[in-house]
Amino acid sequence: xxxxxxxxxxxxxxxxxxxxxxxxxxxVHARQTPSARIATSYGSGPVALxxxxxxxxxxxxxxxxxxxxxxxxxxxxxQIYRVPAGYQAVDIASGRVSGNLVTCFSLNxxxxxxxxxxxxxxxxxxxEVWTWLRVRGVYVGLALEPARGVAYAANSTTNEVYxxxxxxxxxxxxxxxxxxxxxxxxxxxxxxATRRLYVADMGAPRLYTIELATGAVRTVDVGVxxxxxxxxxxxxxxxxxxxxxxxxxLVVDPNARAPKVERVVSxxxxxxxxxxxxxxDGTLWVADEAGRSLFQVSAEARSITRTVRWAPPKxxx
Amino acid sequence: MLxxxxxxxxxxxxxxTAPQQAEAQPAALPPTVRLSAWAPDTSGTGVRFEGLAPxxxxxxxxxxxxxxxxxxxxxxxxxxxxxxxxxxxYRHYAVLVKSRATGVVTxxxxxxxxxxxxxxxxxxxMLTITAGALTGDTRIAxxxxxxxxxxxxxxxxxxxxxASPESLSLGGLTQVRLTVKNVTKxxxxxxxxxxxxxxxxxxxxxxxxxxLSGAAPIPLPxxxxxxxxxxxxxxxxxxxxxxxxxxxxxxxxxxxxxxxPYANPIFGNRPGSAEFTVPLRFRPSILSLLTSLVAGVGxxxxxxxxxxxxxxxxxxxxxxxTALVVAIILExxxxxxxxxxxxFVLFGFNLDPWQTLPVLLLGIANGLLGFEAAKKLKFIQDxxxxx
Numbered sequence: 001x002x003x004x005x006x007x008x009x010x011x012x013x014x015x016x017x018x019x020x021x022x023x024x025x026x027x028v029h030a031r032q033t034p035s036a037r038i039a040t041s042y043g044s045g046p047v048a049l050x051x052x053x054x055x056x057x058x059x060x061x062x063x064x065x066x067x068x069x070x071x072x073x074x075x076x077x078x079q080i081y082r083v084p085a086g087y088q089a090v091d092i093a094s095g096r097v098s099g100n101l102v103t104c105f106s107l108n109x110x111x112x113x114x115x116x117x118x119x120x121x122x123x124x125x126x127x128e129v130w131t132w133l134r135v136r137g138v139y140v141g142l143a144l145e146p147a148r149g150v151a152y153a154a155n156s157t158t159n160e161v162y163x164x165x166x167x168x169x170x171x172x173x174x175x176x177x178x179x180x181x182x183x184x185x186x187x188x189x190x191x192x193a194t195r196r197l198y199v200a201d202m203g204a205p206r207l208y209t210i211e212l213a214t215g216a217v218r219t220v221d222v223g224v225x226x227x228x229x230x231x232x233x234x235x236x237x238x239x240x241x242x243x244x245x246x247x248x249x250l251v252v253d254p255n256a257r258a259p260k261v262e263r264v265v266s267x268x269x270x271x272x273x274x275x276x277x278x279x280x281d282g283t284l285w286v287a288d289e290a291g292r293s294l295f296q297v298s299a300e301a302r303s304i305t306r307t308v309r310w311a312p313p314k315x316x317x
Numbered sequence: 318m319l320x321x322x323x324x325x326x327x328x329x330x331x332x333x334t335a336p337q338q339a340e341a342q343p344a345a346l347p348p349t350v351r352l353s354a355w356a357p358d359t360s361g362t363g364v365r366f367e368g369l370a371p372x373x374x375x376x377x378x379x380x381x382x383x384x385x386x387x388x389x390x391x392x393x394x395x396x397x398x399x400x401x402x403x404x405x406x407y408r409h410y411a412v413l414v415k416s417r418a419t420g421v422v423t424x425x426x427x428x429x430x431x432x433x434x435x436x437x438x439x440x441x442x443m444l445t446i447t448a449g450a451l452t453g454d455t456r457i458a459x460x461x462x463x464x465x466x467x468x469x470x471x472x473x474x475x476x477x478x479x480a481s482p483e484s485l486s487l488g489g490l491t492q493v494r495l496t497v498k499n500v501t502k503x504x505x506x507x508x509x510x511x512x513x514x515x516x517x518x519x520x521x522x523x524x525x526x527x528x529l530s531g532a533a534p535i536p537l538p539x540x541x542x543x544x545x546x547x548x549x550x551x552x553x554x555x556x557x558x559x560x561x562x563x564x565x566x567x568x569x570x571x572x573x574x575x576x577x578p579y580a581n582p583i584f585g586n587r588p589g590s591a592e593f594t595v596p597l598r599f600r601p602s603i604l605s606l607l608t609s610l611v612a613g614v615g616x617x618x619x620x621x622x623x624x625x626x627x628x629x630x631x632x633x634x635x636x637x638x639t640a641l642v643v644a645i646i647l648e649x650x651x652x653x654x655x656x657x658x659x660x661f662v663l664f665g666f667n668l669d670p671w672q673t674l675p676v677l678l679l680g681i682a683n684g685l686l687g688f689e690a691a692k693k694l695k696f697i698q699d700x701x702x703x704x
Contacts, residue, residue, distance in 0.1 A: 044586040045399070062399065063580075063588050085578075085590065088465065090402045108402060110466040140403040156403060186403045202403045225369055228403070244408070245369045245426070268376060272397060272409070290397035290409075290585070 045289035046310050048229065048275035050103070050144075052094040057277060058103050059312075060092045062289060066103065067312045071279045074296065074308040081122050086110055089120075091187065091229075093144035093151060097166045104151045104166070106142040119153050119164040119173075131164045133173055141188030141230075143197060145212075152176060154185040154199055161185070161199060161210060177210045177217055189230035189239060198239055198254060200227035207241075209254055220254045222261050231276040231284070233299075240264065240284060240299070242273035249273055249286055251299060265297050267304050347371045348389060348448035350412050350425040355440040355461060362433030364440065364461045366410065374422040378413050385453025389446045390415040393457060398429075399585030400465055406430045407584060410459060414446055429461065434469045437462040437581055438502040460504065460583045468589065473508070473537070473579050474500045475545070475593035482569040482598035487560070487605060487673075488553035490524075493595060495545040497529075497577055499537040506579050507586065508535040512545060513576040521559060521571060524550040534580075547575065551599065560599040563675050565667050566655065569596030601673050609673050610648060613680020614641045618687040632688075635696045640687030644680050651679075 044062040049069065052058050057069040059076070064083030067076055080103070083089040087107040094103040105120040117139045121129040133139055137157030144151050149166040153173070159182040165171040176197070179185065183203025190197050197210040205225065209218045225245025232239055241250040241261075249264040264284065275287035283305065284297040296306035350371070356363035380390035394411040401408050409426040416423075440461040445454040462468070476496045477483070485491045499506045512527040527547045529535055537543055560570045575593045580586035601609070618637040651661070651670035661668045668675040683690075 044580075044588075062585065085588075088402055138402060138405065184404070226404075226408075228401075247372070272399075289399055 045272075045292045046275060046287035046294060047289050048090075048092050049277045049285055049287050049294070050092050050094040051277055051279065052101060052103065053096060054280055057279070057285060058092055058094045059287060059294070060089055060105070060275070061310075061312070064089045065312070066092065066105075069285070069294065069308075071281075071283075071285060071296075074294070074306055076308065076310070076312045078313055080124070081105075081126070083107065083120070086114070087118070087120075090138075090140050091142040093142040095144045095146040097144075097146050097149045100167075102144075102166060104142055104144060104164075106139045106153050108138050119151050121151070121166055129167055129169050131169045131171075131173065133162060133164070135160065135162070135173075135175075140186045140202070141199060143188040143190040145190055145192055145195070147192060152188060152190065152197055154188050156184045156186055156202065159185045161188075161197065176212065177215050179208055179217055181219070182208065187227055187230045187242075189232040191232045191234060191237075193234060196255075198230050198232065200224075200230055200241070202227060207239075207254065220252075220259055222250070222252055222254075222259065224250065224261075228274045229276045229287075231278050233278045233282070235282060240276050240278065242276040242286060244272050244274060247271055247273070249276060249284065249297065263302070264299050265295075265302055265304060267295075269293070269304065269307065270295060346448065347373070347421070347423045348414050348416060348446050348451075350414060351443075351445045351447075352410070352412070352427055352459070353443035353445070355442050355459075357435065357440075360433065362435055362463075363431070365430045365432070366442070367406070367428045367430060369409070369426045369428070371423045371425045374413055374424040378415075378422055380413070380415055382455070384444075384446055384455050385451050388417055388451050389448070389453060390417065391444070391446065393444075393459070395460055395583065397585075398460070398583060400587050404428060404430075405464060407462065412444065416448060429459075431461065431463045431467075433463060434467045435461075435463050436469060436502055437472060437504045437584070439504075462581065462584050462587065465587060465589075470500070471579075471589055471591040472499065472501050472504070472506045472581060473577055473589075473591035474498045475575060475577060475591050477593075477595065481567050482596035484600040485549065485551065485556075485597045487551065487556045487599050487601045489602070490548055490550045493547040493549065495547065495575065495593065495595070496542050497537070497545050497591065498542040499539050501539050503539045505539065505582060506537045507582050508537060508543065509533055509578050509580045509586070509588070512547075513578070514547060515574040515576065517572045517574070518559070521551055521555050522549060523552045524548070525573070527575070536582075537579075545575070545577070547573070547595070549573070549597075556599050557673060560672060561674050563667050563669055563672055566598075566660075566669050566671070568598070570599050572596045600671050605673065606648070606671070606676050607645075609676045610644050610680040611641065613677040613682075614644050614684040614687070615680075617681035617684020620685055621688055632691075636687035636691040637684065639691040639694060639696055640683040641680075643690055644683035647679060647683070648676060 046059050047062045048060040049057050055072050059067050059069050066081045088110050089105040091106045103122050107118045107120050117133045119131045137155040139153045140156045141154035151164045153162050160178045161176045162173040163176050164173045182201050186202035187200040195212040199208045205223045206221045224243045228244045229242035239254050248266045250261050251264045252259050252261045272288050272290035273286050274289040277285050286295045292310040294308040295304045298305045352366035354365045381392045383390045392413045398407050406428040408428045412425045414423050439458040441456050444457050483493050510533050514525050514527050577591045580588050622633050
């Protein structure tokens with residue numbers, strides 16, 4: 001009996017040996033885990049900023065990383081989003097749409113092979129909505145109209161402005177205005193109360209106002225050298241212009257009969273104003289890309305009141 | 318405080334105005350500064366420089382050279398160049414000019430509008446400074462680059478020593494060494510963040526990581542190299558599964574993709590990435606092969622014992638030992654032959670003595686023939702005699 005069981009036991013044992021022992025030798029000397037080095041990302045300067053909610057703004061870094069900024073303390077918060085490597089984020093606009101916080105990015109492809117541009121909408125829980133901008137071109141300026149749940153994107157190639165429905169990628173972008181006389185449309189700002197859109201011309205010293213209700217376009221000569229950002233001050237009904245050519249921030253009432261452009265701040269520290277936004281307390285926050293700094297500016301005192309060196313917290317990749 | 322100025326190379330200088338004119342007509346207005354376009358060929362590829370309105374510079378600046386027989390001193394600042402999508406240009410190159418007549422320093426900013434696809438490099442352009450009747454020009458070297466996305470090739474090149482797939486232990490930690498080289502024409506490159514490793518089959522691995530010599534950012538001068546070590550550890554069972562079917566020795570079982578992110582610090586850390594795919598072939602350790610062979614022989618030798626119920630434990634043991642010795646010899650012969658470019662292909666399957674399954678099959682075959690071999694070698698008696 002014992003002898004008849006022996007071969008069967010040996011077969012089972014051999015199978016076990018074959019299946020278990022072969023990799024055993026490999027497993028035994030493989031207990032050490034590979035040391036994955038977690039390095040920090042090497043960023044670049046801030047290029048755009050937008051108020052997200054009371055006291056908090058979102059700052060876009062040139063390489064597509066977005067961080068929060070506490071506008072009361074000047075503290076740079078954690079990275080909230082990183083644009084996929086194949087895209088270049090040019091501008092951001094953020095706000096609360098239908099009760100939800102949303103940050104929009106105007107995205108252009110880095111490679112000329114895939115020429116698709118998008119308005120990307122990201123919520124704090126990292127939910128993404130990609131709205132494809134079907135008309136080809138380089139999209140630059142972005143403005144958000146939270147009350148209507150619409151973002152506006154300026155196509156600097158065709159000189160058209162498109163409206164994108166927030167939260168629904170299946171709704172095709174709608175053309176709001178075309179400005180054939182423009183050299184190159186760029187930065188945008190919106191006056192929500194009057195539903196008026198302000199669009200900078202990157203190739204000419206002027207900007208355009210677009211009545212969103214009627215689509216009417218008006219040209220305003222402002223004598224800027226190189227507009228990189230616009231910000232609307234809804235309380236005082238004035239428009240701030242970041243002019244990196246003149247290395248200054250300008251202010252103008254674009255709805256005046258004879259708009260008068262004034263310098264808000266000209267400071268040696270401010271060399272490359274690339275982004276500007278108006279904080280709820282009425283102060284300005286200016287992003288200096290080449291200077292890698294954020295400046296809080298008092299428009300009334302016409303001076304820099306706070307300098308925040310752009311050093312966002314290092315994030316694990 | 319002196320602002321940092323990057324010195325652009327001065328290549329040659331010519332004088333267009335006599336020195337006496339410089340003394341007779343001191344420049345009162347800000348001088349006009351021009352940079353010529355750079356066009357390496359007639360294809361339209363190149364860079365055009367567009368000037369902005371000049372400023373009076375109030376910060377002290379260290380001048381680098383002089384022009385127009387000393388009528389102007391100048392310095393080139395390329396430390397603040399960034400790509401701007403809105404103008405499809407690099408901005409700003411700055412030329413600081415000091416008029417010796419007035420002592421006023423003016424800053425002249427330029428946008429560079431690239432067209433076409435070309436390597437990041439230093440290009441010779443003509444700098445011309447004019448004030449009234451005074452004119453001087455000189456050749457300078459400025460960094461130029463094509464628009465992002467139009468670079469003809471990555472600034473870094475990744476290579477590895479061997480052309481065949483990397484051999485990988487089935488269960489252990491294996492290191493794969495790659496070389497990352499800066500292949501630009503004189504432009505430094507920064508490896509900006511952690512290297513990204515993307516396996517072809519993610520669930521095949523229990524661990525995967527990459528390490529460079531230091532912490533990022535790692536500066537890499539032109540022509541310099543950096544060793545990238547990739548540590549990989551497969552999940553043994555899945556690795557065996559992936560490598561079970563015998564294939565050509567140079568055919569990979571799987572692969573992983575390496576992505577080295579970098580930036581060009583001259584152009585505002587313009588990002589890019591160098592990519593490379595490493596083919597992998599699992600190879601069991603000698604101990605694993607031996608275990609496989611022993612298991613195969615044991616299994617194979619049990620079949621005749623079970624089938625005909627012949628022999629005793631003693632004769633079975635002798636037959637098995639004989640089969641094992643023969644199998645080891647055959648395995649060693651196989652390894653030797655394969656090392657010398659021999660192949661054993663059966664029904665389209667390449668039986669590689671370095672793979673687990675062929676070795677197991679070899680063991681089984683030897684085990685099956687163990688009794689016969691032992692009889693031939695007279696280690697055991699004939700069946701009748703044995704019984």
